[in-house]
Amino acid sequence: MGVLASEQGWTVVNATTSRRSPLSTTSEPVLANRCDPDELGDVMESTSGRVLVLIDDLQRVEKADGIEAALGHRDRMLMVVASSPDFLTGRAGVMRSLPPMTAGMLLNPTGGLDGGAIGLRRIPQEWTSDSRAGRGILAVAGEPSHIQVPT
Structure with missing residues (x-):
């Protein structure tokens, strides 16, 4: 970054x-x-x-x-x-x-409530099950997207 x-x-x-x-x-x-x-x-x-x-x-x-x-x-x-x-x-x-944070990147979330750190209320369970390095979620104004960060 x-x-x-x-x-x-x-x-x-x-x-x-x-x-x-x-x-x-x-x-x-x-x-x-x-x-x-x-x-x-x-x-x-x-x-x-x-x-x-x-x-x-x-x-x-x-x-x-x-x-x-x-x-x-x-x-x-x-x-x-x-x-x-x-x-x-x-x-x-x-x-x-x-x-309060309204945008952010969350790498390797492990639970549905981890999204609070980046302005999301809940993260669907299927979004927390991929533990590959660099996988995560980008949230901007409450809108989440899957991301892959090079490691």
Whole structure:
């Protein structure tokens, strides 16, 4: 996703939360612009144009200050977060600071309620039975579609 955004002229910011995250260990030059999630507000202030913010392991973010400051730039920013469906559907921790999600990509859903993380009420059981790597659901404004992400 970061590579595609960069090819379209977006600045990609990789807000790392763990040294073991694939976003932290990648050698992809597009993902080299790394910061701590607490620094996102400052990064957005100093970056012009459209910005894609990637945050892996959102459940590891302890304070939402940086994310809240970055959301002040939502007119030119797209924030992509990754975590478990249980965490993303809850309103605890940093999730209290984020607006409800109305679009998203859910990889390898395991239960009918996993869709709450991306704005879906329920996922049909047949959509949760394909556990192949990269299989998932893309939801935009409550409309789901099957997807296959290259792995």
